Amino acid sequence: MARPGKLLVTGCRGQLGCDLVRMLSARYEVEGVDIEEVDICNRDALVSLVNTCHPDVVIHAAAYTDVDGCETNSELAMNVNGEGTRNVAKACREIGARMIYYSTDYVFNGRKDSPYVENDPTSPQTVYGKSKLAGEQAVQEMLKDYAILRIAWVYGRHGKNFVKTMLKLGKERAEAPDSEPLRVVDDQFGNPTWTEDIVRQTEVVIENNLRGIYHATSEREVSWFQFARDIFDLARIEVTVEPCTTGEFPRPAPRPRRSSLENAHLKAAGFNVMRDYREALVEFMKQYAGELGK
Numbered sequence: 001m002a003r004p005g006k007l008l009v010t011g012c013r014g015q016l017g018c019d020l021v022r023m024l025s026a027r028y029e030v031e032g033v034d035i036e037e038v039d040i041c042n043r044d045a046l047v048s049l050v051n052t053c054h055p056d057v058v059i060h061a062a063a064y065t066d067v068d069g070c071e072t073n074s075e076l077a078m079n080v081n082g083e084g085t086r087n088v089a090k091a092c093r094e095i096g097a098r099m100i101y102y103s104t105d106y107v108f109n110g111r112k113d114s115p116y117v118e119n120d121p122t123s124p125q126t127v128y129g130k131s132k133l134a135g136e137q138a139v140q141e142m143l144k145d146y147a148i149l150r151i152a153w154v155y156g157r158h159g160k161n162f163v164k165t166m167l168k169l170g171k172e173r174a175e176a177p178d179s180e181p182l183r184v185v186d187d188q189f190g191n192p193t194w195t196e197d198i199v200r201q202t203e204v205v206i207e208n209n210l211r212g213i214y215h216a217t218s219e220r221e222v223s224w225f226q227f228a229r230d231i232f233d234l235a236r237i238e239v240t241v242e243p244c245t246t247g248e249f250p251r252p253a254p255r256p257r258r259s260s261l262e263n264a265h266l267k268a269a270g271f272n273v274m275r276d277y278r279e280a281l282v283e284f285m286k287q288y289a290g291e292l293g294k
């Protein structure tokens with residue numbers, strides 16, 4: 001395929017979608033839509049929008065991402081993440097567009113002792129994971145020209161994420177020296193990944209017409225506790241952080257114990273541009289720590 005001219009981004013006001021639109025606009029014509037413009041569950045409205053926009057590539061970042069909320073709203077989760085994604089894939093098929101779909105480490109059960117590679121069997125343990133896997137299957141059924149990028153532990157300047165929560169809690173505690181130590185889970189491991197790195201990797205996938213399933217997370221796995229310590233260290237916030245176990249923080253959706261991903265397919269193809277987790281976090285904090293956590 002020739003170099004794409006026009007991109008359509010769904011979920012353009014979400015954490016990743018904001019950075020996709022901003023960064024890719026420097027090189028492509030980009031149209032962003034979110035639920036206010038079109039609900040991806042409304043197939044007719046979606047097909048009509050995609051027909052009018054007529055993009056070369058649809059980058060599908062819209063999703064119902066509240067992992068705990070998905071447990072109690074399973075029908076909505078399956079509709080948005082499963083059927084909504086099928087609708088996007090169908091619309092792509094009608095106009096011959098490529099599709100990029102973001103999936104998740106939650107498609108795995110988290111019980112493997114080494115990082116997951118793309119061909120490992122999926123076995124989601126949560127409604128969110130099942131609904132995102134349903135989305136993967138829909139894309140594969142409907143299209144030949146697609147790339148599924150499995151990402152994880154995403155943070156960025158926009159939306160809600162762990163880095164912003166830690167900065168807020170850390171600053172509050174630093175201003176109240178008698179406050180309790182901050183307790184953070186130390187028995188779940190993954191790859192924290194910056195949205196801007198995901199956008200750069202997505203651009204490489206588009207430019208090189210990569211097809212299939214790709215893991216696309218930062219290198220190196222850490223626990224949430226280690227991640228929190230690195231955030232406070234880089235932001236120079238003096239706060240006492242203590243490790244705790246998952247059992248001490250019960251949540252409606254069970255979290256995978258170890259859901260690290262290995263970017264095996266990107267590396268084999270020579271197109272992995274994801275870097276070390278800490279290097280990315282250093283740059284993120286340098287750029288944004290001052291304005292976040294207020």
Ligand SMILES: NC(=O)c1ccc[n+]([C@@H]2O[C@H](COP(=O)([O-])OP(=O)(O)OC[C@H]3O[C@@H](n4cnc5c(N)ncnc54)[C@H](OP(=O)(O)O)[C@@H]3O)[C@@H](O)[C@H]2O)c1
Nearest residue numbers: 011013014015016035039040062063065102104151153154
């Ligand atoms: N965040 C992570 O750690 C993570 C990890 C792995 C994979 N992913 C995947 O990466 C992608 C981007 O995630 P993100 O963190 O940017 O999510 P996000 O911040 O929640 O953004 C998703 C966007 O989709 C919109 N949306 C929800 N339902 C919709 C519908 N029915 N029709 C149209 N738009 C709808 C949301 O609007 P509202 O806010 O109004 O609902 C929101 O603006 C998603 O596919 C997600 O599953 C994320």
